[in-house]
Amino acid sequence: MKKEELKMTAKIINGTEMAGAISEELKEEVKSLKERHGIIPGLVTILVGDDPASVSYVKGKQTNAKDLGFYSVQDNQPADISEEQLVSLINKYNRDPLIHGILVQLPLPEQINENRVIYAIAPDKDVDALHPVNAGRLMIGEAYYYPCTPYGIHQMLIRSGVNLDGAEVVVLGRSNLVGKPISMMLIQKQSKANATVTMCHTGTKNLAEHTRRADILIVAAGRPKTVTADMVKEGSVIIDVGVNRIGMTPQGKAILCGDVDFETVKEKAGLITPVPGGVGPMTRMMLMLNVIKAAKVNAGKNSR
Numbered sequence: 001m002k003k004e005e006l007k008m009t010a011k012i013i014n015g016t017e018m019a020g021a022i023s024e025e026l027k028e029e030v031k032s033l034k035e036r037h038g039i040i041p042g043l044v045t046i047l048v049g050d051d052p053a054s055v056s057y058v059k060g061k062q063t064n065a066k067d068l069g070f071y072s073v074q075d076n077q078p079a080d081i082s083e084e085q086l087v088s089l090i091n092k093y094n095r096d097p098l099i100h101g102i103l104v105q106l107p108l109p110e111q112i113n114e115n116r117v118i119y120a121i122a123p124d125k126d127v128d129a130l131h132p133v134n135a136g137r138l139m140i141g142e143a144y145y146y147p148c149t150p151y152g153i154h155q156m157l158i159r160s161g162v163n164l165d166g167a168e169v170v171v172l173g174r175s176n177l178v179g180k181p182i183s184m185m186l187i188q189k190q191s192k193a194n195a196t197v198t199m200c201h202t203g204t205k206n207l208a209e210h211t212r213r214a215d216i217l218i219v220a221a222g223r224p225k226t227v228t229a230d231m232v233k234e235g236s237v238i239i240d241v242g243v244n245r246i247g248m249t250p251q252g253k254a255i256l257c258g259d260v261d262f263e264t265v266k267e268k269a270g271l272i273t274p275v276p277g278g279v280g281p282m283t284r285m286m287l288m289l290n291v292i293k294a295a296k297v298n299a300g301k302n303s304r
């Protein structure tokens with residue numbers, strides 16, 4: 001048999017299907033919360049301005065929330081809202097007993113300091129887990145909420161049967177949203193973690209030398225084709241977090257691609273996530289999971 005015929009194409013991790021399965025699990029949980037405790041999880045998504053990507057992300061989150069039977073509020077604010085006005089809106093939702101989770105869609109317009117807005121969210125309602133209290137808890141291995149994208153990546157790995165204990169993980173990207181928290185999650189001395197994690201960024205020398213060592217490569221760079229086939233190890237697990245808009249269909253729909261050169265890398269990897277249909281749907285479902293956790297905290301049904 002010729003060498004090419006022996007070549008295996010990677011198994012694709014279908015994030016849409018996986019998120020659908022989790023949604024069914026969560027529906028049961030929401031039903032039981034309502035029936036046993038009279039609690040309906042409440043989520044507010046705050047959208048500032050009308051950036052098309054943000055509009056579409058928020059729409060997806062609202063669809064998931066409604067589908068699960070949450071009490072959900074979509075709060076649209078104009079792009080020229082002041083930081084003070086936005087902070088006072090958040091304080092209103094901090095006090096609202098029907099709202100358990102507050103999500104402010106990022107990025108925010110230039111006149112607003114994002115950190116000040118994130119710090120205004122009550123840590124118990126911070127379902128994006130970006131508040132320093134939640135980031136700090138994650139760092140010391142005491143997390144209650146995990147940031148949604150890293151949480152989704154972790155679930156994808158676990159549910160795909162990937163062994164994390166002792167694995168060589170390389171994370172490409174060091175953002176507070178993805179790179180740093182996924183590294184923190186996987187490095188913990190805990191079950192379903194305990195990996196050896198290397199973080200890479202634009203200051204990394206010889207990037208490919210690091211990525212080629214990875215049993216699991218997590219790519220969150222925000223640039224198409226940052227990872228090509230020559231940069232990955234045969235049989236490795238590739239998680240592509242990137243969402244890059246590279247054009248529009250004649251129907252006006254955005255054409256998306258990830259950070260990994262999917263077509264060539266899938267011929268070498270063992271497992272790979274596609275874009276779209278990979279990490280994205282899992283991110284949204286983890287937000288829903290965090291809202292349910294928040295509802296339980298709020299009702300004193302869960303110890304922390």
Ligand code: NAP
Nearest residue numbers: 149173174175178201202220221222241242243279280283
């Ligand atoms: P970010 O804040 O822009 O961070 C990008 C990181 O990648 C930075 O640390 C940067 O290094 C590093 N980087 C960029 N190009 C590189 C290169 N050529 N070599 C080495 N390192 C490089 O982005 P982010 O918020 O983490 O998001 C990353 C991507 O994931 C974006 O496409 C975003 O849209 C997507 N995303 C998707 C989801 C989802 O649910 N699917 C959720 C969140 C984000 P420096 O620090 O040195 O600049």
